[in-house]
Amino acid sequence: MNIFGDFYDRAYGFKSSRKEQRMRQSEDWSAAILSGSSEKIQLEDPVKSPFFMVFTGMVLLVVGILCFRLAYLQIITGQQHSLLAGSNRVRTVSITAPRGTIYDRNGVVLARNNARFDLVVIPSQLPKNSDLRQAGYSLIASQISKSPEEVKSIVESKGLRYGQPIVISENISRDQSLNIEEKRSDLVGYSVDTNPMREYLDNGSLAPFMGYIGRISAEEYSANISYRPIDSIGKTGLEKYYEADLRGTYGKEQTEVDATGLPVRALARTEPAAGNDLMLSIDKGLEDKMQEVLKSTVESAGAKAGAAIAVDPRNGQVLGAVNYPTYDGNLFAKGISQDQYNALLNDPGKPLFNRVASGAYPIGSTAKPFVATAALQEGTITSSTTVIDKGHLDVPNQYNPSVVYTFKGWKPEGLGVVNVVRALTWSSDIFFYTVAGGFESFKGLGPSKLTQWYKKFGFGKSTGADIGNDANGFVPTPEGKSKYSSDPWFVGDTYNISIGQGDLRTTPLQLVMATSAIANGGTLYKPHFASAIKNSKGETIRAIDPEVVTANIASQSVIRLVQQGMEGAVDNGTACCSLKREVPVTVAGKTGTAETSSQGFDGKNPTTKAHAWFSSYAPANSPKIALVVLIENSGEGAEYAVPASKEILKWYFSTPRN
DSSP states (O other): OOHHHHHHHHHHTOOOOHHHHHHHHHHHHHHHHSTTOSOOOOOSOOOOOHHHHHHHHHHHHHHHHHHHHHHIIIIISHHHHHHHHHHTTEEEEEEOOOOOOEEOTTSOEEEEEEEEEEEEEOGGGSOSSHHHHHHHHHHHHHHHTOOHHHHHHHHTTTOTTOOSOEEEEEEEOHHHHHHHHHTGGGOTTEEEEEEEEEEEOSTTTTHHHHOOEEEOOHHHHHHOTTSOTTOEEEOSHHHHHTHHHHHOBOEEEEEEEOTTSOEEEEEEEEOOBOOOEEEESOOHHHHHHHHHHHHHHHHHTTOSOEEEEEEOTTTOBEEEEEEESOOOTHHHHHOOOHHHHHHHHHOTTOTTSOHHHHOOBOOGGGGHHHHHHHHHHTTSOOTTOOEEEOSEEEEEOSSOTTSEEEEEOSSTTOOEEEOHHHHHHTTOHHHHHHHHHOBTTBOOOOHHHHHHHHHHTTTTSOOOOTTOOOOOOBOOOHHHHHHHOSSOOOHHHHHHHHTTOTTOBBOHHHHHHHHHHHHTTSOEEOOBSEEEEEOTTSOEEEEOOOOEEESOOSOHHHHHHHHHHHHHHHHTSTTTTHHHHHSSSOOEEEEEEEEEEOOOTTSOOOEEEEEEEEEEEESTTSOSEEEEEEETTOSOHHHHHHHHHHHHHHHHHHSOOO
């Protein structure tokens, strides 16, 4: 307002027109905003109340919080809440895929599926009303012989917001599952889950190799995000190794549900895809024969245990593998009781121990073909090199010559003059002591080269077989001994490992693969129990091709000399003559008698019976099978392991092959 204009109007009695008043007001506003104006026009008095300032700050803070929360809900977590809202309307249920079947090489079923019904619950889908939940606990309890309190404890063990299925009772009967399905309308959140339960048809002989499936553990679940916490998974053996192939792809079923969780209508369904089938190289007929022969031999020898394994030396495929005693894999598939498990653990025969793949033993004279190969290939000996086997070697102590060590051969009077072929035929310890460790003026291979060649044949490390967890065995070396003993490496250490004694330890699986390398002319293969993966239509998805570990281990002339020695052992040597008479093809082999000892209760160290070994292959001129038999603590290899091998090979070559 212009105070001078008002005063002028009042003083002279003039009355301004509205237009003039508006003009004066415009001038007033112009003056107020001109820079340098000496007069400040204040239109209103400012409000300076502290209460007003605090109130304004609180309003701004609340508005800011609301804006941030709105942005968080709509922008940051909007998609998540949208999905949660959708899940209130649509419920997705997984449909278990049938697990693939396991067959032998001829199509004989070794493992198939049976349905196992598990009662499960998803806590987050239960009614919000506590009375309705309690009614569900009581109804479930009446169906599975549990108290409502027990059911509640299981269901709420992870909280009512837990969105994954929990098993309330596993392996319920078919009648129980049908009764529960009929009451689905009263059991919101509960369902019967159908899982595969394995039935193994191998008579227990393949249990350590096929393994078994079981409920997924917390550790396995965290490593396999595509699984549910109630799923089954391969635990050991082939079931574990080929889990990805056998499992299949789960299906899904989507159902619209109302506010109470009851189904309204089906929306969509994706059918599960069955797992692929696993074809093994195992010959079920041979497997059964090996089990029969091994059991009979162990019992007749008064022994407690044994093992046998056969492979195709042309490609490394396992044809048969047996431990005795063994166990029924169905015990683990169906859920073994504590009493049953304790009985297996306490059995003196140790049936749970996989001797074929995990048993590390001294192998006795079955080691000699590999020492012969090393000495020939390294040029330490030739085919004409001879040693006089007098039955013993007397070796003076290198630090005190007055002390003499005597190393004996298996035949006290000796074998006379022997070359490499005759040394293998008659298993001359004296020859291999000399060739490996040297004697007098003859310089042998020495420990470094000897142990390197053992490793070249696959000893001292896992074979990499597709059953997993096979033992490394042990190849002692001078460097290794210095780490655990203050004693130096003696020539006696070299002598001992040159005949498969001392600290040398090998599994039957390693020995049969090394023997196969001699049989096939010098190729060391990785062993495979599986030969192919096929779909449900029988079409091959993937062939399990041979895998070469080491090719051309030695020259063909060297390998041929070693083969002649092994053929001689069966023809007229330590393995003569039942194999020669009764097996319809020519067999090559090497006997082994591995000395063992055990600590007695009186503190002494009494010698126990030796392990009996026989490694062989046939036909000698074109090998199709390599076989290793071990009879623990039984005696001579020729007395126990050779007859067992004869029965197996006789059956194999007398039975028509597909």
